[in-house]
Amino acid sequence: MKKIFLLPLISSLLLFNCTPKETLDETFQKINSEVLANSKAYATLGEATSTIGHRLTGSENGAKAEEYTYDLLKSYGLDVKYFPFEVETWMRGDVEVQIGNLNKRNYEVYSAVSLAHSPVSADVDLEIVDMGNGLEADYAAKPGAVEGKIALVYIGILPGSPEGTSNLHRSEKTALATDNGAKGIIIINQVDGGVLLTGTASVTGGLIDIPAVCIGKEDGLALKEILKKSKKRAKITMTNTSDQIKARNVIATIKGSELSDEKIIVGGHLDSWDLATGAIDNGIGSFAVLDMARTFKALNLKPKRTIEFIMFMGEEQGLLGSRAYVDAALKDGSIDNIKYVMNQDMSGNPRGFNAGGQKGADGFFDKVGEHIKAIDSVAFTNQNSNSAGLHSDHQSFMIQGVPYTSPNSNLDRSIYGCYHSDCDDFDLVNEEHIRNNVRFSSMMLYALADTDTLPARKLNDAETKAFLEGNGLKLKLKIGGDWRWED
């Protein structure tokens, strides 16, 4: 009896083992069809932006966004958890910028927004000094000019500046103004149409000493003309808060079928600034990640390695959510299990991938990219790169030696004018572009999670240091307080 019973079982096991595993091309075809037919990225982002609004970390809206994505991932049938963290962070209050004559008459109100990490309260009424681009050379040319006054600087490089002038980040321009004795800084945006920009003015993520505001390009350039003829003063008043806030990363997990201890992370920051709904930064990236999770679940894809789909919060205030995640992984030793990170920030319509800067890592992306290109050679041209950069959530992992990748986006130039601005809304989102990202990034994610040999490995401490130096990131990381080494 037993033998008779076992025989069919054994033969079916043999048969099962002999069945060749689905090829990469077959899996990619499935992903492609699923996303083209059923992608929810565009629709859910539309719903979230209209029902929640912005997704500022620590705000009521931010909490609603965390819950929305948690519920959404659950509704797809995924294992979901919150990763709560608590940090001190800055929140915008009121701001008013008035500009008038030195005799304090005829003040005119200018449209302005506070830059993040401005003081919790400020009330200055001082002369304005035009400091051009606000670079070291501008201060060297006018020593002491801004001492006790308000610096007016352009966020970009003004036309007519010396050839090859390289720009500094708004936070670095603010630090320079402060070092030169300014008591306030007005930064002129470079986008047409009175667009206002926010973002941090702090190099460290801590509060800065002077109020920093952004005004529109047209207002700012007109003001520069006025200052050529007469002296003006600015009255800047603002209140902000800097409090301990609570936020939650949202994590959905698909357990690996063979190497379940090894993790591939795909993440995008869910949070946004509060001037608009942040549909581009980073609605398109984070909602693509949500739809990638949906796709994997819908197709019941089970690659060798475990995948974590993560909505990071707090990116805009200084990569807070990814830092908290990495800190926890360092503490419990699981950092070594994180084999690769795919970051999705303002990404869409990719034509290739960035291999993240480790020597030789691009070979894998070129190879897998050929299979993606075979699916859609019009949208995906397999144009890959291999460099390391900063200022998004992959940074928290990269400085610990974890390799990363991100899509090489091919989006309409026009959307970048609304970066960190009051016009970053859903009307900028292109449905096909977000869907293309879900298609191609899901394919690359699957390849990473299922490959026998990953394109790069986690670097040890000395290798990480050399890697960051080799990619020219040391000085920037030092300014940002993220350089972990003595020298």
Ligand SMILES: [Zn+2]
């Ligand atoms: Zn972003």
